[in-house]
Amino acid sequence: MKNDRTPYFRPRKRFSLHNTPPAMKIFAVVALSLLAVVYTVGNLTSTDGQLFSSLFGNYNDELGVSEATETIEIEEGEPEPVNQILTKKVKRGESLYVILTSHGLSPADIAVISKELKGKFSVRSLRPGQQYQIEKTPDGRFLSFSLQESRARKLHMQKDEDSGSFQVWQEVLDYDVQLATLSGTINSTLALELQKNSRYSLITELQNLFAWKINFNRDIQPGTAYRVLFEEKWIGDEYITTGKILAAEINLEGQNYTAYRFTDSRGTTAYYDENGNSLSGFFLSQPCNYTRISSGYGYRIHPILRRRQFHSGVDYAAPTGTPVYAVADGKVVFRGRKGAAGKMVTVAHANGYHTKYLHLSRYATKAPYGSRVKQGDVIGYVGSTGRSTGPHLHFTIVRHGKLKNPLKELKAAGTRKRVSKAEMQNFMAQISVFRSQLDETGVMVADVTKYSEKNTTALN
Numbered sequence: 001m002k003n004d005r006t007p008y009f010r011p012r013k014r015f016s017l018h019n020t021p022p023a024m025k026i027f028a029v030v031a032l033s034l035l036a037v038v039y040t041v042g043n044l045t046s047t048d049g050q051l052f053s054s055l056f057g058n059y060n061d062e063l064g065v066s067e068a069t070e071t072i073e074i075e076e077g078e079p080e081p082v083n084q085i086l087t088k089k090v091k092r093g094e095s096l097y098v099i100l101t102s103h104g105l106s107p108a109d110i111a112v113i114s115k116e117l118k119g120k121f122s123v124r125s126l127r128p129g130q131q132y133q134i135e136k137t138p139d140g141r142f143l144s145f146s147l148q149e150s151r152a153r154k155l156h157m158q159k160d161e162d163s164g165s166f167q168v169w170q171e172v173l174d175y176d177v178q179l180a181t182l183s184g185t186i187n188s189t190l191a192l193e194l195q196k197n198s199r200y201s202l203i204t205e206l207q208n209l210f211a212w213k214i215n216f217n218r219d220i221q222p223g224t225a226y227r228v229l230f231e232e233k234w235i236g237d238e239y240i241t242t243g244k245i246l247a248a249e250i251n252l253e254g255q256n257y258t259a260y261r262f263t264d265s266r267g268t269t270a271y272y273d274e275n276g277n278s279l280s281g282f283f284l285s286q287p288c289n290y291t292r293i294s295s296g297y298g299y300r301i302h303p304i305l306r307r308r309q310f311h312s313g314v315d316y317a318a319p320t321g322t323p324v325y326a327v328a329d330g331k332v333v334f335r336g337r338k339g340a341a342g343k344m345v346t347v348a349h350a351n352g353y354h355t356k357y358l359h360l361s362r363y364a365t366k367a368p369y370g371s372r373v374k375q376g377d378v379i380g381y382v383g384s385t386g387r388s389t390g391p392h393l394h395f396t397i398v399r400h401g402k403l404k405n406p407l408k409e410l411k412a413a414g415t416r417k418r419v420s421k422a423e424m425q426n427f428m429a430q431i432s433v434f435r436s437q438l439d440e441t442g443v444m445v446a447d448v449t450k451y452s453e454k455n456t457t458a459l460n
């Protein structure tokens with residue numbers, strides 16, 4: 001065997017000033033100091049430009065922007081290389097762990113997976129002939145595994161490339177949809193209330209529905225009355241999960257907020273209030289749940305440098321890992337690291353809009369470069385990558401290449417849709433069906449009775 005560890009020393013030839021004439025010495029020293037200055041300044045500009053520009057009076061924010069009037073170039077990303085997908089069948093005598101280790105997972109990975117599988121899948125239920133898929137990166141690293149357990153169920157296992165953790169979940173393919181209603185008075189918060197009624201999964205959807213009207217953290221008070229008509233997924237007599245919300249009514253200090261799902265004759269589905277006004281605007285009201293706005297858009301005086309500088313977006317302070325949503329339907333046109341911006345996602349929308357999400361800790365696996373995203377889809381998670389002093393989301397809106405004030409744009413909501421005159425009659429008919437379903441007792445299929453408490457009248 002060849003020994004690679006042979007010490008490898010070679011005496012270096014040293015540059016020496018001892019036997020050079022004095023004039024040459026002075027020249028060399030001057031040249032060296034000049035080089036040092038050029039090198040230092042060069043370094044300052046290349047790291048983030050902040051120190052350099054503060055010395056020379058021209059501050060660039062993390063998008064490299066220094067003035068309000070600047071035109072923003074939208075960088076186009078590169079198509080990501082295609083992943084390998086292998087479809088195979090479980091062989092006789094093959095165990096899940098044999099399959100996974102043969103595709104590059106380590107014993108440590110397997111230990112994490114077995115913990116995640118508890119209560120979701122029994123490794124002994126693996127049968128010869130069951131089909132599975134393995135997804136790997138173009139260079140062969142394991143990404144995900146999915147097993148067709150039965151006609152109705154699929155098991156998914158996905159590795160998070162950044163953290164090395166695994167996500168395990170079951171997909172239900174073949175289920176019955178049943179209607180359910182839930183109504184009552186809120187005692188503390190709506191989230192708690194729904195949790196108590198074991199229908200916690202409704203909360204995100206409800207929040208999204210009323211995002212323009214109600215701030216769920218601030219406005220919903222004990223005593224607020226609510227009614228929700230929604231779908232539930234069942235296999236046999238096993239409750240799986242909640243489905244779509246069909247109608248929701250919230251009575252807040254005498255004000256009625258309503259949401260009804262309606263599909264028009266062109267097949268477009270949206271939620272409207274009782275007058276047929278669309279509930280959603282062009283943008284969501286916020287790109288993430290935040291604790292406070294740590295920096296607004298526009299000119300500000302830097303707290304330390306005492307200098308007027310320009311900020312190209314809004315900074316939302318939020319804990320690392322907080323989901324970041326696409327504020328409107330669109331396409332992911334950039335996803336990658338970009339200097340002081342850190343991990344960044346850019347989404348292109350209709351009407352000449354682009355939105356940028358900076359300093360992310362990681363990206364959402366379901367929103368790769370080039371993919372279409374819906375309003376409210378998770379595209380990444382709050383972090384502190386790039387030039388950032390703490391976890392926050394820097395959010396920028398660009399329209400036709402010009403910066404816009406995100407808070408103003410989000411508030412303006414864009415153009416609201418309405419149910420067209422021609423479809424109004426269908427819409428009203430739909431509402432009255434929903435209302436009678438909400439009024440009706442005995443619609444409820446879910447076993448919420450055992451959770452219902454004082455002041456909560458779950459309709460069964």
Ligand SMILES: [Zn+2]
Pocket residue numbers: 062295311313314315394395
């Ligand atoms: Zn910022």
